Amino acid sequence: MNVVDRRRNPQGKSMANRQRFLRRAKDQVRQAVSEAVSRRKVSDINSSDEKVTVRAKGVGEPSFALGRDGDREYVLPGNKKYASGDHIPRPEDGDGSGGGSQASDQGGGEDEFLFTLTREEFLQVFFDDLELPDLVRKTLAETKSSQPARAGYSVSGTPSSLNVVRTMRNSLARRIALDRPRRDEVERLRAELEAAKEAGDPDRIAEVRERLEAAARKSRAVPFIDPVDVRYNRFERVPKPQTRAVMFCLMDVSGSMSEFRKDLAKRFFMLLHLFLETRYEHVAVVFIRHTEVAQEVDEDTFFRSRETGGTVVSTALEEMLTVQKARFPTSDWNLYVAQASDGDNFGNDSEYCVSLLETRILPIVQHYAYIEVREGGEGLRASFDSDLWRHYGAVAERQKNFAARKVTAPTEIFGVFRDLFSKSNARAGA
């Protein structure tokens, strides 16, 4: 007999099958991710696994199976009360008739079942919707990276991280403190011994020999390098991004923002959040909604509630500056702003916005991304430039850290971040 230990064999043999299955169930999976996106909080996008229910359609495995009609005879165990010739009312669904129903179940059973998408798979589908370039996917999906950094010395470690200088310094100090005879001292005694032997002075010989022996004893007792001397370099894993960032989400919530537009905006905010998460240890999110007045709200209110009123974009910018000044000083925080709107603005407000942006906001923020959300089928209106768009377009040409884009589908969102991502890649390369 042969016993083979297979426990160390490569794990995840079924990964390839799983990928094929996800491919097969693609529509259902996408649907589930879509639902999850609208359910999750902006900052949860990266968090955990997602349970997905897949209905049998498309993933059924049909085979020829016998139906439930016809004449049968079942043999069942555990008879307690029947005698032959007894009659039993027919069970309603036919299931109670036991053995025979099994065969016919095989084709049509298993209506739906649950399985869990891992974080990676979830993000993959999310990115698919946004049509992110591969390189960007990789940066975003990466888990928090860390690197080893020196962190002093330790008394244990691997030989390869032995710190020789520290070790020898300890050794020397100990040898001096414990009065270990130095090598030249021993040499000198030896020379003296020789000299005494030559001189033929027995007392002197005895004296020197005794001193020599004492020195040898001491050398043995106090080793040259003792385990207590040994020091190793110590390393700690230090998470790379050490800084903090705050992300301001600005959105127009006036009546014209439909659910579809809000969903687009939400994906836009999520993507920015994902990006910030990879680069910063702490990412704070501030939601500011506006009609003709702006206010800071929590996330639920931000996406769910609907307000009526006019639209004055500058109020949101001012509110953002107020919040920033109160809680997020530029010395401690990197600032990112993401603004979503349908482009409506009141009167001459757009000009005021531009001046606010150029004089006060853009100088202090890392990046300002603006999307103008529209439904795809708006035809004429889609090509029509809104007042806000005309002004912002001009800013985008003048300012490097400002990006603006019109978006009618999730796939178009990525464009506003293109600069941001390419910049981060360039910086990572440098």
Added chain:
Amino acid sequence: MPLLYEGADWDFGTLKRVYDAMGEIALGELGLDIYPNQIEVITAEQMLDAYASNGLPLMYRHWSYGKHFAQNEALYRKGYQGLAYEIVINSDPCISYIMEENTMTMQTLVIAHACYGHNHFFKNNHMFKEWTDAEGLLDYLGFARDYVSKCEERYGLDAVERILDAGHALSAQGVNRYARRPKPSLAEERRRQDARLQHEQESFNPLWSTVPTGRKGTKGAKAAEEEAIRARLNLPEENLLYFLEKNAPKLRDWEREILRIIRLISQYFYPMKQTKLMNEGCATFVHYEIMTRLHERSMISDGHFLEFLHSHTNVIYQPGYDSRHYSGINPYALGYAMMADIKRVCTEPTDEDRAWLPEIAGNGDPYGTLRTAWAEFRDESFILQYLTPKVIRDFRLFAVSDERVEPELAVSAIHDDEGYRRIRRSLARHYELARREPDIQVSDADLLGDRRLILTHTVHDGITLNRSTAEKVLGHVRDLWGFPVRLTEVDARTGTPLGIIEARAA
């Protein structure tokens, strides 16, 4: 005798010691005859892997295996479903997978069950001898996996998936029931595949595609030609996959090869399906005998023996038909009970036994008798031959007849003198594969006309096909055949057609 082991932990040395100790009992006293064993220790995740691909250690890739994995994993993680303690592969050497989580007693049980019980059955039962090739199995699975993945690279995932889906839908109809299938070795498999490719390359001639095909004139000639075609196609043919592999006009060579792979793997499971009850009964009987003797000789402690009995009784528990846990007759329970009863009949027969089984009652050789039974029978014939009134009484079996014309079900037999034979006959029919799986044959292919493929389902006892799945499967058949497909259902006794099913998209 000293204890073989103490405590719950196991290690490789102990496994070996236990295996050897059991060998003396199994080979010497029970007279078993086994393939060499190979025990492989795996983790729970690897066990789930093996579950997903029909319990085979190597398998080509397909989404359905990913689906089963996800299903099983979800059930397992939530604790709704435990994992099997072992999986055993009918190969030479016989490979048994055991889980690292098992206690030493469980490992002992598993080794007795799989390495001696199942192993003996695989090596000696005539169904396995005739239908499977233990030596070549692992090589063939390896070949199949590599071939499929090569096809995926060359022709794309979708094209391969299409063929696999269709093949899987027909796998139950991809079995030779009568003729012995040829046994190609791995080398032959490769050679055949190369030859096929080479023939294609050598005989390729674009001129052929420009030759106009002539039309035969008279009606009589046409009929004769049809007859000739039918003869050439070997119709009727019950092995649908074989027929499509050989005759489907539009399939490419690699597609035929994949159908062949599915067909051969399906053939591997054919004897398994027909001997489930006996196979499990044999293994359970063997482990019980071995464990009991080990305990009698004080080679395992009382505590460990109780642990074993706990697992054993769980395995052979048969809930009643009205229990919440009832899901058909437990093959472990019935198989074990019948075999234990054969032992009793051989050694301590009653008058009833002498009347029912005169040829073995009191012959004093229980293990020889059982070895014959294990070798010569399959579930259906085993029940017909050996189901004793005592087992029927112990299980309190009763037969219920369900005729559609009657408003109510009727109890047709219970465990009494009048009922034994009827129950035995009826139960044996349950295990008859031909009754459990629809009897479908290729009956005609109109090669001179619109090339419509005609399948016939022979309907027994008025049990017709489940229409919605049949339509989907026919969609797959149409996919493979490349032309329209129709299935007619014909009553077995009267020959009257009962219905027509046409293909529908899956």
